Amino acid sequence: MLMALLYEQKEDRQGPYIEVTGYEGGLSGLFVPEEIEGLPVRSIAAHAFAGRKDLAEVRLPVTLKALHLFAFQNCTGLRRICLFNTTDDYYDGVIRGCSALRELEVTCVRADDYVIIREFLQDTDQALRFVLHLAGGETVSLTFPEYVSEAREDTMARAIHFTIEGGGMAYRECVDRHAIDYAGYDRLLPRLTEYDFRAGMDICIGRLRYPVELSDSAADRYRQYLTEHAEAALKALTAENDTDTISFLADRELIPEEAVGPVLRLCAEEKRTECGAILMDYRHRRMEQQEADAASGAGALSLGDW
Numbered sequence: 001m002l003m004a005l006l007y008e009q010k011e012d013r014q015g016p017y018i019e020v021t022g023y024e025g026g027l028s029g030l031f032v033p034e035e036i037e038g039l040p041v042r043s044i045a046a047h048a049f050a051g052r053k054d055l056a057e058v059r060l061p062v063t064l065k066a067l068h069l070f071a072f073q074n075c076t077g078l079r080r081i082c083l084f085n086t087t088d089d090y091y092d093g094v095i096r097g098c099s100a101l102r103e104l105e106v107t108c109v110r111a112d113d114y115v116i117i118r119e120f121l122q123d124t125d126q127a128l129r130f131v132l133h134l135a136g137g138e139t140v141s142l143t144f145p146e147y148v149s150e151a152r153e154d155t156m157a158r159a160i161h162f163t164i165e166g167g168g169m170a171y172r173e174c175v176d177r178h179a180i181d182y183a184g185y186d187r188l189l190p191r192l193t194e195y196d197f198r199a200g201m202d203i204c205i206g207r208l209r210y211p212v213e214l215s216d217s218a219a220d221r222y223r224q225y226l227t228e229h230a231e232a233a234l235k236a237l238t239a240e241n242d243t244d245t246i247s248f249l250a251d252r253e254l255i256p257e258e259a260v261g262p263v264l265r266l267c268a269e270e271k272r273t274e275c276g277a278i279l280m281d282y283r284h285r286r287m288e289q290q291e292a293d294a295a296s297g298a299g300a301l302s303l304g305d306w
Contacts, residue, residue: 007036010043019043026054034061044071046091053077062086062109067094076100083116084109090119103129111135112178121172127199129206141206142185144171145192145199167191167199186218189225200225201233205245208252223254231259238266238275246275250282257286 006022018041020032030049032041041061046069049055055075059082066089072078074097081095082105095101104120117130127146133139147168167188174185186207192200204222207214226233226249234255237246249255260283267276 005032005036007041008045009037009039017042019045020048021045022048023052028054029057029059030055031059032061032064034063042066044068046070047073050074056080058082060084060087062107065089067091069093070096073097079103080105083107085113085116086110087116090116090123093123095120095123098124099126101126101128103131105131105133107133108135114175114180115177118175118177121175125168127168129202134212138212139210140180140212141210142180143199143202143206144168145196145203167196182213183215183218186214186221189221197229197232198236201229201236205248209248223252226254227256230255231262234259234263234279235266238263238270238272241272241275243274243278246278250278253286255279255282257283
């Protein structure tokens, strides 16, 4: 046992290795090392952390090759997983029932290998955001909305019809084992509904912040979406005290004036002083720019002045 981490030594054709089987005691953040007792950690055992309510974040090593059945099933407090795309074997139900899981950060050591991303996406129908550190050095942020799959029995035809509601499945289809269809992903924005607002906001912000293979027309659509939903976006970000993203929207001037006032009142009510300060500074800069533009226009001669 190493710092309450439970494990077993196993062996396969590649030689001896360590399989993590659990953790003794309470924990909120799980860090799995690359080696234990001089052997590589290559596996997380079936049900190793299933049902842990205290687990909030997991960091897995580059040596990891396998995530076995229901390894983190029903970890209802788990919000974030960090791992590498060197994990090849993903068994059913690894994140099944992880209702709070929202983000996976994947460091892509191998170029054009997105197998592990597809496996995670196929294992849940809830919304997930992936932050990908690509092998070429670029970063990508992609959000995949949730979807609902329903089976309806047609007794007359003696058949079962499956229907899928929501844009999540279409977004998932943009990820292949060895490629990501960024253009196809960007074309899906009009399919989102008001129900998908939060996912839509994250999609727009992620693509504008990390514009890998982002066309000018797609960028315009994302900017328009954020501007049209600015007040709702700012209220959601303020509730989470996400000052970094609010600063991003302000720096890109994606906040119309009419959205600032209501959110400033919310900041005062909720005592979100940092968020309020960013918006006050943004408003001040906008006013200064408008005054400068007006002064510049007043000092210029037009044809009507002659």
